[in-house]
Amino acid sequence: MRAFLAVDVDRRLSYKIQKIQKDLIKTDAPLKLVDPENLHFTFKFFGDITPAQTKEITRITQGKLENYQAFPLQIKGTGVFPHPGHMRVVWLGIEDPDKFSQLQKDLDQEFVKMGFKKERSYTPHLTIARVKGSHNKEFLADIINQMQEIEIGQMNVDKLVLKKSELTPVGPIYTDVEEFFI
Numbered sequence: 001m002r003a004f005l006a007v008d009v010d011r012r013l014s015y016k017i018q019k020i021q022k023d024l025i026k027t028d029a030p031l032k033l034v035d036p037e038n039l040h041f042t043f044k045f046f047g048d049i050t051p052a053q054t055k056e057i058t059r060i061t062q063g064k065l066e067n068y069q070a071f072p073l074q075i076k077g078t079g080v081f082p083h084p085g086h087m088r089v090v091w092l093g094i095e096d097p098d099k100f101s102q103l104q105k106d107l108d109q110e111f112v113k114m115g116f117k118k119e120r121s122y123t124p125h126l127t128i129a130r131v132k133g134s135h136n137k138e139f140l141a142d143i144i145n146q147m148q149e150i151e152i153g154q155m156n157v158d159k160l161v162l163k164k165s166e167l168t169p170v171g172p173i174y175t176d177v178e179e180f181f182i
Helices: 011-025 051-065 098-113 137-146
Strands: 002-008 031-033 040-048 071-083 086-095 126-131 151-157 159-166 173-181
Touching: 002 051, 011 031, 011 086, 011 126, 011 137, 011 151, 040 098, 040 126, 040 159, 051 098, 051 159, 051 173, 071 098, 071 137, 086 137
Parallel strands: none
Antiparallel strands: 002 040, 002 159, 031 126, 071 086, 071 151, 086 126, 159 173
16 A cells, blocks of 8 residues: 555645635646645655555554654745745745654654655645646746745644555545554
8 A cells, every 4th residue: 555644734724725725826837736635744655565564654653652742833834846946846834843843753763664765854844736837937936935924824733644645647545544643
């Protein structure tokens, strides 16, 4: 099964994110927006995993989360990957990402021991759109730049979710496999 570990976005913030997506679409740039039900922060993308790996990921995640308490997360600002001259992903960021990043790092160290690739430079982000070409790229870059300090709101990080990802012609379908409460 193709899988990843994530934090779902609080649905109460979804309408603000959709407003930003609508502003991006107005640029007439070739964008594929992330559906509201698919909005999440990825902690670790595993790729294809076996049932045995699923059990080990579950054990590790449950064990690590015993050392953490739920914490607030402020979604703020925009950015792009890999860089403004070559945009592929438009994302929203996190203000003061220390707790989020520490949890990701702690989990990643354990997953590396299982044989998964270490995250080189993890930037906590919420993908909201994928850029599918260069049409109106400058206008899109201007709009993203104007939103660099935009505040979406605060949510509580109180669980992680192991998700199955099925790629389809109309977009990915995510299914929750396991929930891990903090």
